Amino acid sequence: MFIADLPAPPLLLDAETLEDFIRAAFPEHDVSLAVTALAPGRLRLRQPIASGHLRPGETISGPTLMTLSDTAMYLLVLAHIGLEPMAVTSHLSMDFMRRASGAVLLADAALLRVGRRNAVGHVLLRVEGDDAPVAAAQVTYALPPRA
Amino acid sequence: MFIADLPAPPLLLDAETLEDFIRAAFPEHDVSLAVTALAPGRLRLRQPIASGHLRPGETISGPTLMTLSDTAMYLLVLAHIGLEPMAVTSHLSMDFMRRASGAVLLADAALLRVGRRNAVGHVLLRVEGDDAPVAAAQVTYALPPRA
Amino acid sequence: MFIADLPAPPLLLDAETLEDFIRAAFPEHDVSLAVTALAPGRLRLRQPIASGHLRPGETISGPTLMTLSDTAMYLLVLAHIGLEPMAVTSHLSMDFMRRASGAVLLADAALLRVGRRNAVGHVLLRVEGDDAPVAAAQVTYALPPRA
Amino acid sequence: MFIADLPAPPLLLDAETLEDFIRAAFPEHDVSLAVTALAPGRLRLRQPIASGHLRPGETISGPTLMTLSDTAMYLLVLAHIGLEPMAVTSHLSMDFMRRASGAVLLADAALLRVGRRNAVGHVLLRVEGDDAPVAAAQVTYALPPRA
Numbered sequence: 001m002f003i004a005d006l007p008a009p010p011l012l013l014d015a016e017t018l019e020d021f022i023r024a025a026f027p028e029h030d031v032s033l034a035v036t037a038l039a040p041g042r043l044r045l046r047q048p049i050a051s052g053h054l055r056p057g058e059t060i061s062g063p064t065l066m067t068l069s070d071t072a073m074y075l076l077v078l079a080h081i082g083l084e085p086m087a088v089t090s091h092l093s094m095d096f097m098r099r100a101s102g103a104v105l106l107a108d109a110a111l112l113r114v115g116r117r118n119a120v121g122h123v124l125l126r127v128e129g130d131d132a133p134v135a136a137a138q139v140t141y142a143l144p145p146r147a
Numbered sequence: 148m149f150i151a152d153l154p155a156p157p158l159l160l161d162a163e164t165l166e167d168f169i170r171a172a173f174p175e176h177d178v179s180l181a182v183t184a185l186a187p188g189r190l191r192l193r194q195p196i197a198s199g200h201l202r203p204g205e206t207i208s209g210p211t212l213m214t215l216s217d218t219a220m221y222l223l224v225l226a227h228i229g230l231e232p233m234a235v236t237s238h239l240s241m242d243f244m245r246r247a248s249g250a251v252l253l254a255d256a257a258l259l260r261v262g263r264r265n266a267v268g269h270v271l272l273r274v275e276g277d278d279a280p281v282a283a284a285q286v287t288y289a290l291p292p293r294a
Numbered sequence: 295m296f297i298a299d300l301p302a303p304p305l306l307l308d309a310e311t312l313e314d315f316i317r318a319a320f321p322e323h324d325v326s327l328a329v330t331a332l333a334p335g336r337l338r339l340r341q342p343i344a345s346g347h348l349r350p351g352e353t354i355s356g357p358t359l360m361t362l363s364d365t366a367m368y369l370l371v372l373a374h375i376g377l378e379p380m381a382v383t384s385h386l387s388m389d390f391m392r393r394a395s396g397a398v399l400l401a402d403a404a405l406l407r408v409g410r411r412n413a414v415g416h417v418l419l420r421v422e423g424d425d426a427p428v429a430a431a432q433v434t435y436a437l438p439p440r441a
Numbered sequence: 442m443f444i445a446d447l448p449a450p451p452l453l454l455d456a457e458t459l460e461d462f463i464r465a466a467f468p469e470h471d472v473s474l475a476v477t478a479l480a481p482g483r484l485r486l487r488q489p490i491a492s493g494h495l496r497p498g499e500t501i502s503g504p505t506l507m508t509l510s511d512t513a514m515y516l517l518v519l520a521h522i523g524l525e526p527m528a529v530t531s532h533l534s535m536d537f538m539r540r541a542s543g544a545v546l547l548a549d550a551a552l553l554r555v556g557r558r559n560a561v562g563h564v565l566l567r568v569e570g571d572d573a574p575v576a577a578a579q580v581t582y583a584l585p586p587r588a
Contacts, residue, residue: 002150002189002255003149004150006278007278026497056466062530062533063507063508066533067504088503089503091534092535094533095267095287096529096532097267113244120242120244124259133259136285138242140242140384142411202319203319214357232350232351237389237559238390239356239388239390240385243382298443387534389581391554402443406565406574418443426448426554430561430563
């Protein structure tokens with residue numbers, strides 16, 4: 001059984017609501033971020049790469065990869081618990097596997113568990129047009145008390 | 148694209164060879180460990196639980212979960228590079244998500260990358276008969292120079 | 295400011311109480327484990343190495359390193375919150391840095407934070423008689439509700 | 442033995458060289474980043490916080506914390522191996538321990554190991570004026586072949 005086979009909890013929000021939320025909450029974020037797939041337990045986030053995301057040699061920077069992973073997991077968690085701005089990352093562990101270079105970065109996030117106090121997920125990053133993943137992250141969010 | 152969809156490199160060894168190798172290399176290991184599934188990029192390791200694997204309350208111990216993850220990833224790497232006893236774990240990061248209790252522990256390991264110097268994989272652990280994962284690990288092996 | 299300079303919360307238990315507790319709770323554990331140093335925020339755990347801890351080539355096994363780190367952090371947390379068997383590891387991330395070989399393994403654990411719901415610590419492992427660390431871990435414990 | 446007590450390899454570069462390098466290599470980086478302490482095996486990086494580093498509630502964002510950790514470790518590695526732009530992060534694991542809020546963020550980075558192929562370090566983050574750490578990271582850099 002792999003991550004994609006895990007039983008998935010139901011969605012509470014749709015992609016448009018998530019995009020509106022992140023644009024309102026983080027006005028300095030790149031407005032070109034898009035949720036291009038959303039299903040129970042799964043979310044894809046798409047980020048066009050701009051010059052500020054690059055380090056020398058046209059390599060997409062590590063912070064860009066970590067930020068997109070964290071944002072993808074944040075939106076995936078919110079999609080399952082509702083708009084809780086106070087959900088905060090408590091752990092992020094990322095393996096950088098290949099040099100990332102390309103015009104668009106994709107993050108596929110999958111929920112491993114949503115509990116009362118925490119949510120844990122996995123994120124796989126790749127460049128659009130290439131199946132080989134450039135990085136993989138495991139991310140934990142601490143959740144606020146809910147009704 | 149999730150882990151199970153990743154392009155997979157070809158296998159060099161079969162399950163029986165892997166089991167024989169680990170029994171010869173680690174004679175103190177539990178001989179009941181079995182490779183119950185093996186495909187390009189994927190391996191399942193099955194471990195019957197004994198009293199030495201438990202902590203108070205019949206909970207399968209953290210070290211048991213970490214050890215099975217590490218062993219599953221070791222065998223999966225060897226299956227793709229050949230019998231290289233000098234492959235060594237360089238990083239293991241594990242999220243413990245639920246209390247683990249049951250008679251048999253299963254580890255599903257998937258390769259994210261096999262490079263020249265490193266291999267990275269993901270391992271999902273669960274108890275036989277229950278789909279909810281109890282723990283998830285990301286593991287890196289450092290590989291010896293190869294021909 | 296490095297880990298050793300962090301402000302430290304007060305101790306609630308002494309080394310003997312911790313050793314008695316772990317021997318009673320984990321009767322299958324190696325009885326030779328000893329808490330050889332304990333101060334606010336700091337604990338050293340000492341483990342004589344036996345044949346069951348070794349992999350081929352007289353290398354101390356990865357599971358031995360992970361288990362000692364986890365146990366050292368468990369005892370350090372209990373020393374600061376009292377005997378709470380229900381404190382459980384929620385995350386362990388370990389970097390294996392050098393081959394470990396020797397008669398005695400030492401784990402120096404330091405608390406980074408004890409909160410209401412979690413405790414986070416760092417563990418540095420080395421072989422007695424050699425200052426170069428063989429592995430380093432960051433460990434999170436989930437804490438049960440307390441009075 | 443804690444991280445601050447580890448034997449330290451000699452420095453090859455000084456703080457000014459490191460600051461010049463990062464400003465030339467990353468012209469989009471905040472020019473206010475400063476190396477305020479440098480000794481064998483240790484480096485402190487100081488970052489004044491601007492509005493782009495904040496998320497709602499005046500909280501310093503997770504990506505800001507991860508980026509500063511990664512940059513501090515990069516400069517610490519270069520200080521010990523020379524100006525090798527091709528050193529790249531291979532793993533970063535971060536525990537977020539407290540809400541971070543304040544005018545200046547400090548990263549204290551310590552080397553755990555510099556080998557031929559990898560360097561491993563630990564980074565502790567806090568807000569200037571408060572001793573309690575807000576986050577802790579363990580970071581691995583893959584090193585290019587060197588003479």
